[in-house]
Amino acid sequence: MNFDPRYSGRNFTSVGTRPIRPDGVDKVTGRARYGADFNMAGQLVGRVLRSPHAHATIRKIDTSKAEKLPGVKAVITAADLPDLTDGDAAMYDILDNCMARTKALYDGHAVAAVAAVDARTARQALKLIVVDYEVLPHVTDVDEAMKHHAPLINDAIFTEGLEEKPVKPSNVTKRSQFGHGDVHQGFGHADFVVERSFKTEQTHQGYIEPHACVASVSSDGTADLWVCTQGHFVYRQHCAQLLGMEASKLRVTSSEIGGGFGGKTHVWAEPVALALSRKAGRPVKLVMTRDEVFRASGPTSATSIDIRIGARKDGTITAAEATLRYSCGPYAGSWAEIGAMTAFACYKLDNVKTVGYEVLVNRPKTAAYRAPSAPMAAFAVESAVDELAKEIGMDPVEFRIRNAAQEGTRSSYGPVYGPIGIGPTLEAARSHPHMKAPLGPNQGRGMACGFWFNFGGQTCTDLNIGMDGSVSLAVGTVDVGGSRASLSLVAAEELGIAYEHVKAIVADTSSLGYNDMTDGSRGTFSSSMATISAARNAIKILRERAAQMWDISVDDVVWEKGHAVARGEKHGNLGKLSLKEIAAASGKTGGPIAGHSELVADGAGVSFATHICDIEVDPETGATRVIRYTVVQDAGKAVHPTYVEGQYQGGAAQGIGWALNEEYIYGKDGRLQNPGFLDYRIPVCSDLPMIDTQILEIPNPNHPYGVRGVGETSIVPPLAAIANAVSNAAGVRMTHIPMSPPRILAAIEAERGG
Amino acid sequence: MVEVTLWGALGQLAGGQSKVEVEAKDIRELFRKLAEQYPAFEPLIDRGIAVAIDGTIYRDTWSKELPQGAEIFLMPRLAGG
Incomplete structure (x- = not known):
């Protein structure tokens, strides 16, 4: 990588504007193609047989009928998906999760699948498959699963760490x-200590589009896969490894995506x-x-968290401690570890200890x-922080400002922070009109902070200039939140041309080098870096071509506002050459003009x-x-502010659903009781107010434009902000998410009774 | 020589040390030397370790130089959603 990612502090022409989204017309007219919209001649219908048991040994499967x-x-x-994982434990878990091998580990675990000429036949066939189960004791609650007498899910697992x-x-x-x-010493210096236990129930990302794909394996061993995913390159790697194929023989094309939020990374x-x-041909x-x-994709963890925070009378936190227990499903994960890292990341703490248990x-x-695992930890910490501020008699915003992390603070997860935005978001919240608006009867106000790391990753981009001077941008990060628009703005900015002359697409896995998933809020952060790099490589060629056209040295040609300009006294009579003019002449100056970039985008900048x-x-x-x-968040630099606002609003909307209604409800038999949107209630438009947003721009020093990821952080504070608001309105501290009406009523009645 | 701070799990594998000193010019050399010095680190390096250099987290840029006097902090390599 020969690319300098440092922030340059430039002024912008295109970046920061709000053009119409390039995918909008197709989406509102129904022309956009999602996962289930792709069809092939002669295609069969696939259906999966799933375990009705939460935990059972599979003695035998008879598929003959x-x-x-x-x-x-x-x-x-499972016999048709042999173990080719070569000792890779994480891949083996993926394989076993795709198709149970010796045990069904949850209600909905796949045990067999059929391909038939139509859906009716496929359903009939599933009914003819006979599975001989030996039902085993099960456990679905995170605290119960930790107990010594709990049914053991995998007897090969011994606690690490x-x-x-x-x-x-x-x-x-x-x-x-x-x-x-030293937290023990820190609590010794505290005048006030708050100690609470919290629980959050398991929720689903609730993406509107279900998982869908069309697979076509040819008799020569090559294959195509059309799929709704957040990362088609990663899907190719995983599928190729599980099926024993060379990755290059499997071409994966990503469809439009009707929501993923992390749930389409597996x-x-x-x-x-x-x-x-492959079997049907x-x-x-x-x-x-x-x-x-609901039953068989990947929801988030259910959690059980203990918090203890101590502070002096002047409002300085002296010690903070958390024990976090996160459910992983039946396979190992690192979800509590992330919760343990993020829990106290907003604060400047001399004494802090967090312990995570994966269950x-x-x-x-x-x-x-x-922002996996962070919202639950923030709910527990920010609830306790609010309660501590009350005990001390301080305004909760002032209390947080007094203890907020800043540049040079040692983060609770280890390293010292560079320039960060927690202080400015709190200051902006303090002066926001929302904080001063009057409240009516039975109304309460809450606020909370949130932190997320943000990530970069492997990224590859192609920028091709057509003979007419228009630009095609091929990226490998799936557009989950408007990145085609933001990346077109970035290409336009670098090249000095109008946004309308750039068309961005998401290329398939055979057309571009490997790209990591669109996860970790990395889509615009990473691909904009690669787009800037590709555009600069194209500009280098544009300058060379202009030099040829003028018959001067390329060293005398600079690129300014979409034009080649000859510099130096001897070239004073030469006019500018536009990108369009250089592109039109490209056939006679060396052929097509393109810029390519492959890089690892690192230094994403915490948010x-x-x-x-x-x-x-x-x-x-x-x-x-x-x-x-109201959402106040640091974006580093908002490339397309409307999309940034959309990310802020979307995170808040999902957080509102999580905080108030959404939960997986399991029966005593270990079966999910509410696998549908009628009984698993996500918020609809009428449940939501207008979500106001305020974008702060504290540049990320590790991106040329100062960009930070914005997609995830907005779901971190809502659980806590809403819990604090409900607690203030109801006059009782809420400690269990979701705060559904029965749970709130029970808390109010308990308080009255007490 | 750079001083490297280990997170809890790595520290346990390094015999309870929270900091170790390594002669390394970049992240690649750091991981190689750490694996030589502490063979138990190897599976964790394979699984993924992120390196924070003066607060900036690097997950994949193994060519990143380790400046003298910089704070080098090893962390689990996390993923997002």
Whole structure:
């Protein structure tokens, strides 16, 4: 990589404007093609048979009757997906999660699949598959799973991270610890100490578009996969490895995406569809139903968290401690570790200790959900921080400002911070009109802070200049939140041309070098860096071509506002050459003009937000109404401010649903009771107020334009901000998410009774 | 010679040390030397370790130089959503 990513402090022409989104017309007219919109001649319908048991040994699977059913072209079990993972434990877990091998580990775990000529036949075939289960005791609650008598989910797991190597297997896969100083000593200096325990229930990302793909494996061993994903290059790697293919033989094309939020970073249906197609010799389309999405894709962790924070009378926090227990589903993960790292990241603390426990349960394998693990930790910490401010008698914003981390602060997860935005978001919240607006009866106001790391990653981009001077930009990061618009703005900015002359597409895996997922808020951060680099490489060629056209040295040609300009006294008579003129002449000056870039985008820059929320609680029913909501967040530089605002609003909307209603409800039999949007209630438009936003721009020193990721941080504060608002409105501290009406009513009645 | 701070799990594998000194000019050399000095680190390096240099987190740029006197902090390599 020969690219200087440092912030340059330049003035912008295109970046920071709000042009119309390039994918908008297709999306509102229904022309945009999502995962299930792709079809091939002769394609079969794929369907998956799923375990009705939370935990069971699979003694035998008899597929013979299903195979004989007319119209059935393939039936597969784990035997058709042999273990090719070569000792890679993480890949083995993915394989086992795609198709159970010896045990079904949760309600909905795939055990077999069929491909048939139509959906009716496929459903009939599933009914003819006979699975002989030995039902085992199960556990779905994170605290119950940690107990000694809990049913053991995997007897090969011994807790990592303990000082002494354990001699017995456990459902706790790992213990992790972060912090510095001496919390015992710190609490000794505290005048006030708040100690609370919190719980959050498991939620789903709730993307509107279910997982969908079409797989076509040819008899020569090559294959195509059309799929809804956040990362088609990663899907290619995983599918190729699981099916024993060379990655280059599998071309993966990503569709438009109807939401992912971390939930489309993992393969579930795709290796199954490829295996079915390979066996049937025909294309197979596999679309998950909503029921399957809930039961068998990747929700977030359920958690149980203990917090203890101490402060002096003057409002200085002297010590902070957290124990975080996160469910992982039946496979090892690092979800509590992330919670432990992010929990106290907003604060300047001399003494801090966090301990995380990863816990196996008989639920679907946990997947990332927008700033994974951080919202639950923030809920617990920010609730306790609010309560501590009250005990001291300080305004909660002032208390946070007094203790906010700043440049030079040692973060609770270890390193010292560079320039960061937590202080400015709190200052902006303090002076926001929302903080001074009057509240009505039964209404409460809450606020909270949030932190997320943000990430970069491997990125590859092509920029091609057409003969007419228009520009095609091919990127490899899936557009989950408007990156085609923002990257077009970046290309226009670098080249000095109008946004309208740039068309960005997401290229397939055979057309571009490898790209990491669009996760970690990296889409615009990483691909804009690669786009800037590609544009600068193209400009180098444009200057060379202009030099040829003028017959002067390229050293005398500079690029200014979309034109080649000859510098030096002897070239004073030469006029400017536009990009369009140079492109038109390209056939006679050396051929096509293009810029390419491959790089690792690192130094993403951490991100902070502060949210303010007003809630009205009906004390008779426990029902809530969000009256007003404000998001203040640092974007580094907002490339397309409308999309940035959309990310802020989207995170807040999802957080509102998580805080107030959404939860996985399991029966005593370990089966999910509410796998549908009627019973798993995400917020609809009528549940939400206008979500106000304020963008702060504290440049990231590690990006040429100062860009930070913006997609995830906005979901970190809402759980806590809403809990603080509900607690203030109801007059009782809420410690269990979601704060559904029955839970609020029970808390109010308990308080009255007490 | 740079001083490297280890997070909890790595510290345990390094015999309870929270800081180690390594002669390394960049992240690649740092990981190579650490794996030589502490073979138990190797699976964790394979799984992914991020390096914070003066507060900026690097996950993949193994060519990144380690300036003398910089704060070098090793962290788990995390993923987002």
